[in-house]
Amino acid sequence: MNDFAGKVVVVTGGSSGIGRAAAIMFAQRGGKVVVAARRVPQSEETVRMMKEAGGEGMFVQTDVRVAAQVENLVKRTVDTYGRLDIAFNNAGKSGIFQSLVTENEEAFYEQIDTNLKGVWLCMKYELPEMLKQGGGVIVNNSSITGLRALRKLSSYSASKHAVIGLTNAAAKEFAPYNIRIMALCPAWTMTEMTKEFTIDPERKEKTARSIPLRRIAQPEEIAELACFLASDKASFIAGGAIAISGALDI
């Protein structure tokens, strides 16, 4: 499978979890992949895994909350590989389950800055390159929580709902320019973010039982959908929030 031969791909949040799985998959399938995240050793490990899988790519240390760093990410990508075809804007921060009334303002802004502003900044700098080239694909990682709010996870739910609104507004604006933009909405997936719910076998079992498919997803299952949406196989999909939830969203 060589879906991404000749394509240049940016994956934010590529230092672990879904982002790492997607970076490896894009690279294995021929893409030149730029991994963006804050942690250096973990991101370098992703690049090593990509190369071990026969792929090509590099790491650009990036905090998606900082405009200058996102601008630098896109610039380094284009300076190195000459273009930007696909972006998987996946970086995100989980919330702490607590009542809205006890959550402090700092925690609220942490969610909004990373999950919402981060995606907005990424698109703001990715889109001009895609416009110059005459096309591109952007997949933004929202969450099942972007479709169905979770009790006691108000800021995270709000940030992920907002990612869908942002995605759809951008999708309508840029579809006429041959740029497809979609949101991905995964349910519980085995990553660092969900460790708290999966380390203890009893808690893991309870979480799995909350999903009609009766198990938690593996990051590769989510990465597979990101790759499909980014590929030409999904050429008429533009806009919308695509759930991958083991039937949890319906």
Ligand SMILES: NC(=O)c1ccc[n+]([C@@H]2O[C@H](COP(=O)([O-])OP(=O)(O)OC[C@H]3O[C@@H](n4cnc5c(N)ncnc54)[C@H](OP(=O)(O)O)[C@@H]3O)[C@@H](O)[C@H]2O)c1
């Ligand atoms: N796991 C789930 O059940 C689940 C379900 C629905 C949606 N999601 C979404 O999936 C995405 C990936 O999460 P994951 O589950 O794979 O968890 P994860 O393993 O914790 O990955 C989160 C990634 O986001 C990066 N990140 C966080 N803040 C960042 C920042 N300010 N700048 C740049 N990168 C940042 C982290 O890298 P650094 O720390 O190195 O910066 C890491 O690579 C998130 O958007 C999450 O909300 C996850």
